[in-house]
Amino acid sequence: MRADVRRNRARLLAAAREMFERDGAGASLEGVARLAGVGIGTLYRHFPTRQDLLEALLADVYDGLAATGRELLVSPAPGEALTTWLRAFIARTTAFPGMAASAVMSLRDERPGRSGASAACRAMRDAGEALFARARDAGDVPADAVFADALRLTGAIAVVTEREPETADRLLALAATGLVSGKAAH
Amino acid sequence: MRADVRRNRARLLAAAREMFERDGAGASLEGVARLAGVGIGTLYRHFPTRQDLLEALLADVYDGLAATGRELLVSPAPGEALTTWLRAFIARTTAFPGMAASAVMSLRDERPGRSGASAACRAMRDAGEALFARARDAGDVPADAVFADALRLTGAIAVVTEREPETADRLLALAATGLVSGKAAH
DNA sequence: ACCTGAACACCGTTCAAGT
DNA sequence: ACCTGAACACCGTTCAAGT
Numbered sequence: 001m002r003a004d005v006r007r008n009r010a011r012l013l014a015a016a017r018e019m020f021e022r023d024g025a026g027a028s029l030e031g032v033a034r035l036a037g038v039g040i041g042t043l044y045r046h047f048p049t050r051q052d053l054l055e056a057l058l059a060d061v062y063d064g065l066a067a068t069g070r071e072l073l074v075s076p077a078p079g080e081a082l083t084t085w086l087r088a089f090i091a092r093t094t095a096f097p098g099m100a101a102s103a104v105m106s107l108r109d110e111r112p113g114r115s116g117a118s119a120a121c122r123a124m125r126d127a128g129e130a131l132f133a134r135a136r137d138a139g140d141v142p143a144d145a146v147f148a149d150a151l152r153l154t155g156a157i158a159v160v161t162e163r164e165p166e167t168a169d170r171l172l173a174l175a176a177t178g179l180v181s182g183k184a185a186h
Numbered sequence: 187m188r189a190d191v192r193r194n195r196a197r198l199l200a201a202a203r204e205m206f207e208r209d210g211a212g213a214s215l216e217g218v219a220r221l222a223g224v225g226i227g228t229l230y231r232h233f234p235t236r237q238d239l240l241e242a243l244l245a246d247v248y249d250g251l252a253a254t255g256r257e258l259l260v261s262p263a264p265g266e267a268l269t270t271w272l273r274a275f276i277a278r279t280t281a282f283p284g285m286a287a288s289a290v291m292s293l294r295d296e297r298p299g300r301s302g303a304s305a306a307c308r309a310m311r312d313a314g315e316a317l318f319a320r321a322r323d324a325g326d327v328p329a330d331a332v333f334a335d336a337l338r339l340t341g342a343i344a345v346v347t348e349r350e351p352e353t354a355d356r357l358l359a360l361a362a363t364g365l366v367s368g369k370a371a372h
Numbered sequence: 373a374c375c376t377g378a379a380c381a382c383c384g385t386t387c388a389a390g391t
Numbered sequence: 392a393c394c395t396g397a398a399c400a401c402c403g404t405t406c407a408a409g410t
Contacts, residue, residue, distance in 0.1 A: 005374075030402065039376040044404070079366045104346050140366055146356075150365055153357050156342035160290050170332075171339050178364020179336055180265045180326055191393070216383065225395040230385070376409075384401085391394075 009046050011036040016053050017095075025054060025098025054102040055118075061092045061103075062120035069127030079140030082131045083176055089128075089151070090158040090168045100158035107148075107155060125151065195232050197222040202239050203281075211240060211284025240288040241304075247278045247289075248306035255313030265326030268317045269362055275314075275337070276344040276354045286344035293334075293341060311337065 015036035019027040029050065033043040047053040068088055072081040093103040106121050125147075132147040141150075153175055161168035201222035205213040215236065219229040233239040254274055258267040279289040292307050311333075318333040327336075339361055347354035 002373080008375085028402065029404090040403090041377070041405080042375055045374075050403095083366055135366065142363055142365075145360060145363075145365065149353075149356055149360050152346060152353070153343065153360055153365070156346040156357065157339065159345055160338060160342040167335075167338070170335055171342065174331060174335050174339055175361045176364060176366040177328055177331075178362060179328075179331065179339070180269055180321065180362040188392080194394085214383065215385090226384090227386080227396070228394055231393075236384095374410085376407105378405105378407095380403105380405080382401100382403085384399105386397105386399080387395105388397095389395085391392100 008036070008038050008042055011038065012043055012046055012053075013056055017057060020054075020057070020096040020099070024096055025050070025102060029053075051102065051105065054099065055106055058093070058099070058103055058106055059120040061095075062124035065089060065092060066120070066123040066127040069124070069131055073127075073130055073134065078131070078135040078138040082135040082141070083172070085128060085131050086150070086154045086172060087169065089154055090161070090172065091165065093155070093158050094162045094165075094168070097162050100155060100162055104152065104155040104159060107151060194222070194224050194228055197224065198229055198232055198239070199242055203243060206240075206243070206282040206285070210282055211236070211288060215239075237288060237291065240285065241292055244279070244285070244289055244292055245306040247281075248310035251275060251278060252306070252309040252313040255310070255317055259313075259316055259320065264317070264321040264324040268321040268327070269358070271314060271317050272336070272340045272358060273355065275340055276347070276358065277351065279341070279344050280348045280351075280354070283348050286341060286348055290338065290341040290345060293337060 012032065015032045016027075019032045019035060023031075029043055030040055032053075033040045036043070043053075047056065065085070065088060069085050072085050075081040075084075090100075093100045106118070107125075109118065109121075128151060129147045132141065132150060135141045136143065136145065154172065157168055157171045157175065161171060198218065201218045202213075205218045205221060209217075215229060216226055218239075219226045222229070229239075233242065251271070251274060255271050258271050261267040261270075276286075279286045292304070293311075295304065295307075314337060315333045318327065318336060321327045322329065322331065340358065343354055343357045343361065347357060
């Protein structure tokens with residue numbers, strides 16, 4: 001990749017992060033290009049859709065979560081390690097309004113021919129799934145629970161509690177404990 | 187209210203429902219007005235913001251959920267009655283993409299000087315809370331759980347599983363059972 | 373090969389004129 | 392009192408011209 005191309009890409013990502021943190025994920029793309037000091041056409045060349053731009057930002061988040069997940073794998077309490085990681089997922093996917101919704105979309109996206117966010121997303125999921133499997137083997141997670149569902153549920157909490165960390169913690173604790181006991185849970 | 191005003195309002199709501207079901211909650215408001223056979227200014231006079239229009243549609247949903255909640259109050263199994271009602275909440279707030287997000291917003295909205303959706307929302311919450319309290323008294327819900335959190339968590343599931351009823355059921359079952367057992371749940 | 377920004381299209385919102 | 396729709400503003404997106 002040419003040096004100026006790489007620099008433009010980096011500037012666009014930095015500008016997008018700044019604009020999104022100020023105005024949310026729906027911020028003006030013209031504003032992003034202006035702040036990056038490039039033409040609007042350059043933004044579209046690098047990121048054909050808004051979701052592409054969002055997923056490029058998410059890729060960094062996913063790299064960090066994958067690393068955190070691998071670190072937690074050696075912690076003594078499997079169940080606690082899992083909830084710690086899920087809390088980190090929420091905290092880091094709520095850097096700006098709309099980021100968590102984009103994350104949930106990227107979780108659903110299974111198109112194989114994609115690199116970038118998709119590869120980072122897969123690595124993040126693998127790290128989380130290892131934590132999940134360990135907790136399940138330890139009896140800390142119901143035997144029939146599926147990791148993809150657990151992550152989706154966590155993403156759902158992130159979506160509705162953006163910018164309200166205390167509420168996110170309460171809802172995750174509620175989901176962890178279980179809302180309804182016994183056979184009533186279907 | 188004058189007859190023509192009431193008729194315009196009804197036409198706008200029917201048109202909005204149709205457009206939203208086709209294009210989601212972000213559908214063109216000009217298109218809604220056109221379909222309703224009124225000028226765009228009339229739409230804005232009746233519903234100053236898109237959220238006002240969405241909440242008017244939600245008010246009907248909330249009325250239905252309040253009625254369902256009161257019926258379920260006499261069912262023999264308190265925990266099961268609660269989950270049935272929560273499932274209904276998800277099913278009825280996902281009539282079109284974006285409706286559930288709007289519902290979650292209306293749950294948060296506590297402005298007292300509002301009628302319409304707000305009153306219907308309060309009645310819906312009261313009915314749900316009665317079911318919740320009964321389930322808690324029966325020991326089917328953790329003693330320290332809060333209804334507002336349970337409803338918010340259910341809304342979160344609705345937001346990320348719009349148009350995927352099976353996924354919604356699985357996530358709600360997971361949240362009901364509990365993701366992580368014991369002290370690991372924080 | 374990449375970048376630029378004018379040009380086009382579309383939509384949200386307001387408000388002066390009309391009924 | 393309510394309705395209309397032209398007018399304005401803003402933004403997303405493309406693409407011909409330039410480097």
